[in-house]
Amino acid sequence: MAGRLAGAGALLALRVLLALRALPAAAHPQCLDFRPPFRPPRPLRFCAQYSAFGCCAPEQDAALAHRFGALAARVDARVWAACAGYALDLLCQECSPYAAHLYDAEDPSTPLRTVPGLCEDYCLDMWQTCRGLFRHLSPDRELWALEGNRAKFCRYLSLDDADYCFPRLLVNENLNLNLGRVAADAKGCLQLCLEEVANGLRNPVAMVHARDGTHRLFVAEQVGLVWAYLPDHSRLEKPFLNISRAVLTSPWEGDERGFLGIAFHPDSRRNRRLFVYYSVGVDFDEWIRISEFRVSQDDENAVDHGSERIILEIEEPASNHNGGQLLFGDDGYLYIFTGDGGMAGDPFGKFGNAQNKSALLGKVLRIDVDRRERGAPYGIPPDNPFAGDPAARPEVYALGVRNMWRCSFDRGDPESGAGRGRLFCGDVGQNKFEEVDLVERGRNYGWRAREGFECYDRKLCANASLDDVLPIFAYPHKMGKSVTGGYVYRGCEYPNLNGLYIFGDFMSGRLMSLRENPGTGQWRYSEICMGRGQTCAFPGLINNYYPHVISFAEDEAGELYFMSTGVPSATAARGVIYKVIDPSRRAPPGKCQIHPAHVKVRSRLIPFVPKEKFIRTPESTPRPTARAPTKAPRRTRPTPRPARPTRRPGGRRGGGRRRGRPNTAEPAPSNGAVRLVRPAGLSPGRGRVEVFAEGRWGTVCDDAWDTKAASVVCRQLGFAHAVRAVKRAEFGEGRTLPILLDDVRCVGSERSLLECAHAGVGTHNCGHQEDAGVVCSHEDPNS
Numbered sequence: 001m002a003g004r005l006a007g008a009g010a011l012l013a014l015r016v017l018l019a020l021r022a023l024p025a026a027a028h029p030q031c032l033d034f035r036p037p038f039r040p041p042r043p044l045r046f047c048a049q050y051s052a053f054g055c056c057a058p059e060q061d062a063a064l065a066h067r068f069g070a071l072a073a074r075v076d077a078r079v080w081a082a083c084a085g086y087a088l089d090l091l092c093q094e095c096s097p098y099a100a101h102l103y104d105a106e107d108p109s110t111p112l113r114t115v116p117g118l119c120e121d122y123c124l125d126m127w128q129t130c131r132g133l134f135r136h137l138s139p140d141r142e143l144w145a146l147e148g149n150r151a152k153f154c155r156y157l158s159l160d161d162a163d164y165c166f167p168r169l170l171v172n173e174n175l176n177l178n179l180g181r182v183a184a185d186a187k188g189c190l191q192l193c194l195e196e197v198a199n200g201l202r203n204p205v206a207m208v209h210a211r212d213g214t215h216r217l218f219v220a221e222q223v224g225l226v227w228a229y230l231p232d233h234s235r236l237e238k239p240f241l242n243i244s245r246a247v248l249t250s251p252w253e254g255d256e257r258g259f260l261g262i263a264f265h266p267d268s269r270r271n272r273r274l275f276v277y278y279s280v281g282v283d284f285d286e287w288i289r290i291s292e293f294r295v296s297q298d299d300e301n302a303v304d305h306g307s308e309r310i311i312l313e314i315e316e317p318a319s320n321h322n323g324g325q326l327l328f329g330d331d332g333y334l335y336i337f338t339g340d341g342g343m344a345g346d347p348f349g350k351f352g353n354a355q356n357k358s359a360l361l362g363k364v365l366r367i368d369v370d371r372r373e374r375g376a377p378y379g380i381p382p383d384n385p386f387a388g389d390p391a392a393r394p395e396v397y398a399l400g401v402r403n404m405w406r407c408s409f410d411r412g413d414p415e416s417g418a419g420r421g422r423l424f425c426g427d428v429g430q431n432k433f434e435e436v437d438l439v440e441r442g443r444n445y446g447w448r449a450r451e452g453f454e455c456y457d458r459k460l461c462a463n464a465s466l467d468d469v470l471p472i473f474a475y476p477h478k479m480g481k482s483v484t485g486g487y488v489y490r491g492c493e494y495p496n497l498n499g500l501y502i503f504g505d506f507m508s509g510r511l512m513s514l515r516e517n518p519g520t521g522q523w524r525y526s527e528i529c530m531g532r533g534q535t536c537a538f539p540g541l542i543n544n545y546y547p548h549v550i551s552f553a554e555d556e557a558g559e560l561y562f563m564s565t566g567v568p569s570a571t572a573a574r575g576v577i578y579k580v581i582d583p584s585r586r587a588p589p590g591k592c593q594i595h596p597a598h599v600k601v602r603s604r605l606i607p608f609v610p611k612e613k614f615i616r617t618p619e620s621t622p623r624p625t626a627r628a629p630t631k632a633p634r635r636t637r638p639t640p641r642p643a644r645p646t647r648r649p650g651g652r653r654g655g656g657r658r659r660g661r662p663n664t665a666e667p668a669p670s671n672g673a674v675r676l677v678r679p680a681g682l683s684p685g686r687g688r689v690e691v692f693a694e695g696r697w698g699t700v701c702d703d704a705w706d707t708k709a710a711s712v713v714c715r716q717l718g719f720a721h722a723v724r725a726v727k728r729a730e731f732g733e734g735r736t737l738p739i740l741l742d743d744v745r746c747v748g749s750e751r752s753l754l755e756c757a758h759a760g761v762g763t764h765n766c767g768h769q770e771d772a773g774v775v776c777s778h779e780d781p782n783s
Contacts, residue, residue, distance in 0.1 A: 027175045027183070028534035029584065030100035031055035034108055035538065036586045037097035037180070039495075047092035053180040056095035057589050064091050071136055083130035090116060090137060093166055097179060101164035108539055114138040117159030119168045124154055180585050182496045189529040190513060193536035193543055194578040196610045197233050197561065201575030204563040205324070206262050207553035212269040213597035215556045216301075219563075219577065222249055222258035222570040224278065228301045231596045233608035241276070241293065241303040248281040250684075250778070251571040251718040257286070258570055260324025265369070266332055268295070274303070275311065275334060275369065277326050283779070284685075287315045288322055290336060292369065299602050311369065311377050314360050318342025319684045321403040329366075329409060330421050333381050336365040336395075337425065339403040344430065346402070346448040351460060354400050354447045357392035362447065364404070364425075364439055366397035385442030400445040400468055403428040406485035406503075406551055407439070411558055413498065414490060418518075426485025426503055427471070430456060434483035435471035436503060436514065444468045472523050473514055480505025484549045484562075491558035492592035494582035502528065502552070502560060502580065509547030509564070532617055535583055542612045545578055553577075557594055576612065669697075672752030674713050676774070678731055685776040688731040689713055691740055691753055693761045698740030700753065701766035702727035708748040709756060710774040716752060719776035726773035733768040742766055 029037045043051040046065035093102045093116035100106050102116035115138050127150050146153040159165045169175050183191040203222035217229040224247030228240040249258035261277035272295040280289050294307040321339030340362035346352030354362025368379035386392035404425040412420025423439040433452025448457050452474035455461035486503030501514040511528035530543040546566040553561045565575040669692040678687030689700050710722035742764035746756035
């Protein structure tokens with residue numbers, strides 16, 4: 001019977017709609033539970049027209065069929081014969097993908113209509129023969145009172161937004177053309193939304209789960225603290241791990257050192273083991289350390305800090321390019337991703353660290369942490385590609401990487417398992433390109449011979465024996481200058497995103513995606529924008545984020561997150577964690593339910609309070625005008641280029657949220673700001689002093705230059721102590737700049753050199769051979 005009635009309703013609607021023309025509208029599918037529509041797990045028997053996509057699961061469909069039957073029993077048979085099609089139409093609008101609009105329920109704070117909004121022609125037609133039906137469909141007595149006045153009756157049932165009235169929305173091309181697909185703007189930019197899940201973090205560099213069924217999230221800050229979050233987003237007041245006293249970092253915006261990575265052992269539920277990657281230093285010697293810790297036997301939300309066992313340490317010749325990723329593969333081995341050692345152009349040795357198989361820098365390493373051999377606290381997997389090469393380190397799994405920042409293993413398609421185990425990495429470029437690589441055993445990823453698809457070192461690039469692997473994608477620096485690798489989405493909640501690799505750029509704030517063509521193996525690029533107009537107008541969703549995209553993460557169920565900040569300093573609590581949301585389609589209700597294992601909590605819980613807001617914007621972020629190359633140009637184009645240091649996790653200044661394109665121009669330094677310029681090879685904290693005054697940078701003469709003046713500079717730069725006031729251009733002459741300060745005399749407590757006594761900005765009787773410098777330190781030189 002339902003099929004015949006559906007046909008009658010459809011014919012009636014068609015007669016009315018033949019004269020209607022679709023009007024422009026911004027599609028915003030939404031259900032009465034204020035969430036996106038879905039594809040029912042099996043066809044609906046009553047509201048069959050919404051079997052492919054809508055807002056009803058079979059249980060809701062059956063409930064509507066029951067209401068229809070009850071209605072038929074109450075209505076006179078002759079009336080029912082004429083009006084059953086109308087009843088079917090109206091009841092089934094609860095299953096429409098636009099149900100929230102039809103019932104004026106886009107916001108939980110607004111009262112729900114009892115009858116869907118009707119187009120005027122349809123309402124006038126229905127009023128003629130079936131107006132008495134509304135007394136059985138709606139308890140609204142105000143509507144009943146208007147039953148005798150056709151005009152007022154239909155005005156009462158109209159919608160302010162006529163595009164969404166029934167049945168006009170059925171033929172509105174703008175509403176239905178791509179219904180159920182990820183929305184894209186006119187330039188192809190995918191429109192997604194976000195949910196804020198944590199805030200107030202200091203450069204959140206990593207977020208992981210323990211694979212233990214508790215669905216806790218562990219969030220690491222660059223300063224060396226790890227926080228435990230429960231599934232309801234509340235945070236434990238006591239840190240899960242605190243090694244901030246051992247971690248080497250600073251407040252500088254741009255310091256790449258710090259706590260950089262964390263990974264739980266695959267069997268951590270039983271053995272309580274986890275591994276961390278962080279920077280350490282003594283005086284001017286710095287290195288990276290990979291250590292094992294164990295979760296406390298007394299508190300599963302706290303690490304036993306006395307359990308640290310150092311697994312591996314690697315000396316860092318410079319303070320940048322520190323790598324930082326730790327991952328366990330399906331093979332049970334620990335993968336370690338190191339940078340090339342820093343500075344620019346990988347200048348170490350004949351071919352650089354990255355191409356030197358006997359060096360651990362510039363590599364992907366793979367070790368077995370479950371056994372020990374050769375006197376080391378770990379073993380070598382027997383199938384490591386260079387395990388039998390006496391000229392290579394046996395830990396090396398892949399080489400030729402510059403500074404891979406954020407890598408991930410693909411979980412594989414939830415149904416077929418396709419793609420499982422693929423290893424994706426973002427590798428930060430030098431001066432021209434950022435790249436995304438698929439890392440495989442024993443392969444060479446080209447640095448420093450190649451940057452992206454182009455040559456960087458002429459001689460190395462021309463070497464036929466290099467046998468390097470090209471990236472799957474590279475983009476130029478007009479799109480971004482520091483890639484942050486992401487994940488292939490394999491979660492349950494948003495089926496349209498399955499197989500989409502989502503990543504970002506720290507410097508431009510751009511979110512991007514790649515989708516593989518399984519037939520050709522080519523990867524198609526799409527930028528990701530925050531939804532325009534009403535696209536993200538769902539309760540709890542937002543459409544903006546802070547621009548410095550630091551890292552991406554998966555939760556235990558495979559849902560995708562990213563972390564960003566407005567101020568990229570290890571001491572600025574401006575970091576936020578966002579969950580990625582597809583507003584176009586969700587999984588059927590109940591399919592993605594999780595049942596977290598119980599966790600005994602000993603610490604006080606701090607409830608989550610969201611701070612970010614939805615911002616209504618008419619336009620989404622445009623896609624870049626020039627797309628990055630998707631296949632390699634000819635391999636014979638050498639492009640030598642000047643040195644450029646890269647960041648991680650700090651970077652350029654800027655604190656605004658990214659709604660459209662964040663402003664990529666560098667803000668002007670404040671008056672009195674200082675910086676150190678140092679020759680290549682010198683560690684941070686030492687160099688020639690340059691000061692910003694009256695809108696320009698300049699040098700400082702060393703007349704009267706002493707440790708009191710040096711302490712002012714060091715404090716401005718985040719150092720606690722001035723070791724030495726340097727004179728006579730020991731760190732080089734700044735001949736391209738004016739001399740701005742001379743005869744500087746400080747007490748030592750001033751906030752900048754401009755507050756000290758001096759001859760006046762631009763007034764001097766010295767030359768650049770007297771340019772002043774400093775040596776700063778975090779440690780007291782006299783202790």
